[in-house]
Amino acid sequence: xxxxxxxxxxxxxxxxxxxxxxxxxxxxxxxxxxxxxxxxxxxxxxxxxxxxxxxxxxxxxxxxxxxxxxxxxxxxxxxxxxxxxxxxxxxxxxxxxxxxxxxxxxxxxxxxxxxxxxxxxxxxxxxxxxxxxxxxxxxxxxxxxxxxxxxxxxxxxxxxxxxxxxxxxxxxxxxxxxxxxxxxxxxxxxxxxxxxxxxxxxxxxxxxxxxxxxxxxxxxxxxxxxxxxxxxxxxxxxxxxxxxxxxxxxxxxxxxxxxxxxxxxxxxxxxxxxxxxxxxxxxxxxxxxxxxxxxxxxxxxxxxxxxxxx
Numbered sequence: 156x157x158x159x160x161x162x163x164x165x166x167x168x169x170x171x172x173x174x175x176x177x178x179x180x181x182x183x184x185x186x187x188x189x190x191x192x193x194x195x196x197x198x199x200x201x202x203x204x205x206x207x208x209x210x211x212x213x214x215x216x217x218x219x220x221x222x223x224x225x226x227x228x229x230x231x232x233x234x235x236x237x238x239x240x241x242x243x244x245x246x247x248x249x250x251x252x253x254x255x256x257x258x259x260x261x262x263x264x265x266x267x268x269x270x271x272x273x274x275x276x277x278x279x280x281x282x283x284x285x286x287x288x289x290x291x292x293x294x295x296x297x298x299x300x301x302x303x304x305x306x307x308x309x310x311x312x313x314x315x316x317x318x319x320x321x322x323x324x325x326x327x328x329x330x331x332x333x334x335x336x337x338x339x340x341x342x343x344x345x346x347x348x349x350x351x352x353x354x355x356x357x358x359x360x361x362x363x364x365x366x367x368x369x370x371x372x373x374x375x376x377x378x379x380x381x382x383x384x385x386x387x388x389x390x391x392x393x394x395x396x397x398x399x400x401x402x403x404x405x406x407x408x409x410x411x412x413x414x415x416x417x418x419x420x421x422x423x424x425x426x427x428x429x430x431x432x433x434x435x436x437x438x439x440x441x442x443x444x445x446x447x448x449x450x451x452x453x454x455x456x457x458x459x460x461x462x463x464x465x
Contacts, residue, residue: 204445207412208462211401212449215416215460218400219362219453221257222389223340226364229263229387233366239265241284241305248307259399261350261392262313264306265366266321266331267385274300281318291318301331301385312350316390319349327361333455334363335383336376342456345418345428348390357392358428360418364388393429412464420450420457428458 232247233239248263269277274291281289281304291302301322306313321327330343341363348359367373367382397416415422416429446463 201445204412204447204462204464208447208449208460211414211460211462212451214400215451215458216453218257219342219451222260222362223364225251225253225257225263226340226362226387226389229265230364230366233265233384233387234369239305244305245307245309254308257399259391259396261348261390261395262306262308262316263387263389264303264313264316265385265387266301266303268383269300269302271296271298271300277302286317289318291320293320293323295323297323312352316349321361330361330363331386334386335365335379337454338365338367338373338379339454340364342453342458345426348392350390350392357394359390359392360428361388361390397429397431412462415461415463417459417461420459422448422459422461 228251229247232243236243244265251263253260253263267277269291278290291300297320299322301320303316303319303321306316321331324346326344326346330341333339334341343361343363346359346361347356348361351357351359363386365379365386366384367379368384371382372378373382393416397414401414414429414431415427417423418426418428446461448459448461450457450459
């Protein structure tokens with residue numbers, strides 16, 4: 156009986172071990188399957204992120220090129236007219252249907268170069284056009300002045316920039332001088348636009364293309380500096396601009412993808428131009444599981460984008 160009991164115990168023990176082995180094998184296969192599926196899903200997620208990143212990069216490059224072409228059309232208006240009046244500038248803006256074709260642009264303007272000896276005459280001339288409070292600002296003596304004289308739409312926000320001397324501010328001046336010397340469309344660095352108020356303050360940037368005097372040589376840098384008449388330009392509030400570029404991109408991504416745009420080739424918070432997370436007021440402590448960056452080079456001006464998902 157004792158031998159029979161031992162034999163039965165041994166059989167039961169063997170069955171238990173086999174069952175345990177089968178269980179472990181099953182668990183191992185399940186874990187392996189989960190890891191395989193997770194790896195496959197992660198590769199799909201990364202590929203989707205790459206596709207989204209390329210789509211955004213393409214949209215930004217396309218829009219910057221379109222904006223530069225618009226400004227070139229403004230330059231052509233000066234080249235084809237004896238004198239571009241305020242009314243002509245207004246009509247050109249309306250017929251271009253800029254707000255419909257290129258949504259997100261704050262304005263379409265012209266800033267005139269003013270030699271110091273002509274400053275008072277310039278101010279008086281604009282006053283006589285129906286703007287008795289006009290002046291060039293900020294006040295102070297400078298080697299050369301500029302003033303925003305045309306800016307459409309000429310609404311309450313853009314009126315805040317009327318007469319502003321963009322050469323008086325270092326970031327804008329650098330872009331203005333680079334555009335003047337290169338005869339190219341140039342983006343400024345990050346600025347706070349003078350159109351901003353105390354509400355919904357957005358990071359800003361501007362694009363400039365130089366306008367030269369007619370029938371003068373502009374082949375060299377020195378010739379361009381001597382011939383500069385002013386700049387056709389557009390100011391951009393970055394949240395508004397990116398909304399115009401991306402359209403319904405954010406809502407289509409169901410809140411799982413986040414985009415940041417930086418000034419220059421950096422991801423420093425001080426250089427942050429646009430944050431889709433902030434604009435949508437999503438929680439700031441969301442942990443991102445994957446991300447990638449890319450850069451857009453626009454005539455030597457670098458902007459970096461960082462896209463993340465969870």
